[in-house]
Amino acid sequence: MSEEKSLNFIEEIIEKDLAEGKHETITTRFPPEPNGYLHIGHAKSICLNFGLAIKYGGSTNLRFDDTNPVTEETEYVESIKEDIKWLGFNWANEFYASDYFEQLYQFAVKLINKGLAYVDDSTSEEIAQQKGSPTIPGVRNKFADRTIDENLQLFTEMRNGKYADGKKVLRAKVDMSSPNMHMRDPILYRIKHAHHHRTGDKWCIYPMYDFAHGQSDSIEKITHSICTLEFIPHRELYNWLIEKLEIFPSHQYEFARLNVTYTVMSKRKLLQLVNEKHVTGWDDPRMPTICGMRRRGYGAAALRDFCDKIGIAKRENLIDIGLLEFCVREELNKIALRRMVVFNPLKITITNFDKDVEFVSIEDNPEDENTTHRQVPFSKEIYIEQDDFMEVPPKKYFRLFPGGKVRLKGAYIIQCDEVVKDNAGNVVELKCTYFPESKSGNDTSGIQVKGTLHWVSIAHAVNAEVRMYDRLFKVENVAEAERDFKDYINPNSLEIINKVYAEPALAKDSFDQRFQFLRKGYFCLDKDSTTDKLIFNRTVTLKDTWAKEVKKVN
RNA sequence: UGGCCUAUAGUAUAAUGGUAGUACGACAGAUUUUGGUUCUGUUUGUCUUGGUUCGAAUCCAGGUAGGCCAACCA
Numbered sequence: 173m174s175e176e177k178s179l180n181f182i183e184e185i186i187e188k189d190l191a192e193g194k195h196e197t198i199t200t201r202f203p204p205e206p207n208g209y210l211h212i213g214h215a216k217s218i219c220l221n222f223g224l225a226i227k228y229g230g231s232t233n234l235r236f237d238d239t240n241p242v243t244e245e246t247e248y249v250e251s252i253k254e255d256i257k258w259l260g261f262n263w264a265n266e267f268y269a270s271d272y273f274e275q276l277y278q279f280a281v282k283l284i285n286k287g288l289a290y291v292d293d294s295t296s297e298e299i300a301q302q303k304g305s306p307t308i309p310g311v312r313n314k315f316a317d318r319t320i321d322e323n324l325q326l327f328t329e330m331r332n333g334k335y336a337d338g339k340k341v342l343r344a345k346v347d348m349s350s351p352n353m354h355m356r357d358p359i360l361y362r363i364k365h366a367h368h369h370r371t372g373d374k375w376c377i378y379p380m381y382d383f384a385h386g387q388s389d390s391i392e393k394i395t396h397s398i399c400t401l402e403f404i405p406h407r408e409l410y411n412w413l414i415e416k417l418e419i420f421p422s423h424q425y426e427f428a429r430l431n432v433t434y435t436v437m438s439k440r441k442l443l444q445l446v447n448e449k450h451v452t453g454w455d456d457p458r459m460p461t462i463c464g465m466r467r468r469g470y471g472a473a474a475l476r477d478f479c480d481k482i483g484i485a486k487r488e489n490l491i492d493i494g495l496l497e498f499c500v501r502e503e504l505n506k507i508a509l510r511r512m513v514v515f516n517p518l519k520i521t522i523t524n525f526d527k528d529v530e531f532v533s534i535e536d537n538p539e540d541e542n543t544t545h546r547q548v549p550f551s552k553e554i555y556i557e558q559d560d561f562m563e564v565p566p567k568k569y570f571r572l573f574p575g576g577k578v579r580l581k582g583a584y585i586i587q588c589d590e591v592v593k594d595n596a597g598n599v600v601e602l603k604c605t606y607f608p609e610s611k612s613g614n615d616t617s618g619i620q621v622k623g624t625l626h627w628v629s630i631a632h633a634v635n636a637e638v639r640m641y642d643r644l645f646k647v648e649n650v651a652e653a654e655r656d657f658k659d660y661i662n663p664n665s666l667e668i669i670n671k672v673y674a675e676p677a678l679a680k681d682s683f684d685q686r687f688q689f690l691r692k693g694y695f696c697l698d699k700d701s702t703t704d705k706l707i708f709n710r711t712v713t714l715k716d717t718w719a720k721e722v723k724k725v726n
Numbered sequence: 727u728g729g730c731c732u733a734u735a736g737u738a739u740a741a742u743g744g745u746a747g748u749a750c751g752a753c754a755g756a757u758u759u760u761g762g763u764u765c766u767g768u769u770u771g772u773c774u775u776g777g778u779u780c781g782a783a784u785c786c787a788g789g790u791a792g793g794c795c796a797a798c799c800a
Contacts, residue, residue: 178740178748180739180740184742204800207799207800242799304796306727306795310796351728352795353796362798364798380797380799401731401732405729405795433737439800483749485732487738487793488732488733488792491737495750539764579759582759612759623759625760691762715763717762718761
């Protein structure tokens, strides 16, 4: 029996619209501007728009809002499509606002003919000045009095390239004293003699967001046009234009954008991180971009689950990055292959082990009832982690210490007999004995131990590089911190361990596999790996209650 | 000295005039050949002041706090 999940406010609106017969089905759209890579905030919007259409049997268009040729590039178009597909969604149609340039132009002509738009020769400074302020009404200038014919001719000349950038704009004639600044005769078209990534040099006038977005929605018969809160003031203009143009009445709804602790979400800041080399690129595993998270090893299902868990509302929010990590772990725990890798080796010689090698069988994933097993070589000389031995153990320490016993995962119980030190007094080796009757799976020794350690046979170890990532910023709320965001960059967000020691099975595994390095965390192969050099990214750590315990004492 | 949006545990999010619930976190315990996983339990909340009502997180009014709006960006 599963409880009915409550609806968010947009689902309520949709169910009401459907119930009242306002629409037979719904159509949504995801409208990125191709001027950057998608990030986790876009993932929230993608999951919402596509998820709604799936839930209510409608469809979703992918529409590139490419009305500003100077910032947009084909490279971004391709990455956006790849990321959406990877997230697991399919768009009904791939559209571009630039597909509608001719139609949009005709809409503008229609407004001019209705006496609702005029060509203004003022400079941008003059226009800003005449606009007034939220508390001071704006004033209309003489250009607003031009005749329809004059406006028609001027607008045609603008299109034909007669004027230089900035010399003229087309404005809607709305209300210069509106308390909503967006209604004070907003600019509809501006002149830009720039090359567009799709239309080339065909156009030298380009519609503004407000004269492209709602009209594109309408052309595509989008029923629910969902955007973020900062577009609320645009809605009045959105509706005004649809009404005056007498076109399909799409409706705009707004929800709160996603913010996540210890990271930034604005394209401007992300671009800066890339350009100024604070990260290696858009797909740096520390980036909140979808491609960065993908490279880091986050699963698409985990991202979708996260978007589902954070909910949709109109309240400003700051989501704990821990929730994302929880979703990532939850997915990985079910699918990751368990492997043993020693990062910081301490040699152990098992003095009473006389065979060259013994293969022990260890399950690939204990969470899976039908798990496969692998054969792991065990020998006289092995490595364990330096952390897993202490000469003077604190209370509740389950690991190795002089005279103490632990189990080696999947193999035998050993006892530490002797500590070997170098001249400086550092522990360099442990001499241990093993209990032959304690073999994993048929232990008849009766010995109880608290700790189980991961280990690797020295002679059989495979080397690899490991890249461990931490949060990119040192403060929770980067956007609200008083200084420039770059002052808060975490200098230790990347730690590279050049040489770790892995069990041999890891050398045979591949890029689409996910691993849990036992007691270490989840890892995946990085694209920088070559045939003779394995490089792993730490996707996320395991929960570590012992580390927390140690921290509490100190 | 304008308009608009918002306010529920630490963080998010539900309850649509009728028992304030869920997830993450935190804490405690059980299980465990990963100090992982799993399981159990505990903890903490309706911004404020009035009003309407048998009954208010919900409706109304005032206040307070936070956010957004004056790009030829989207």
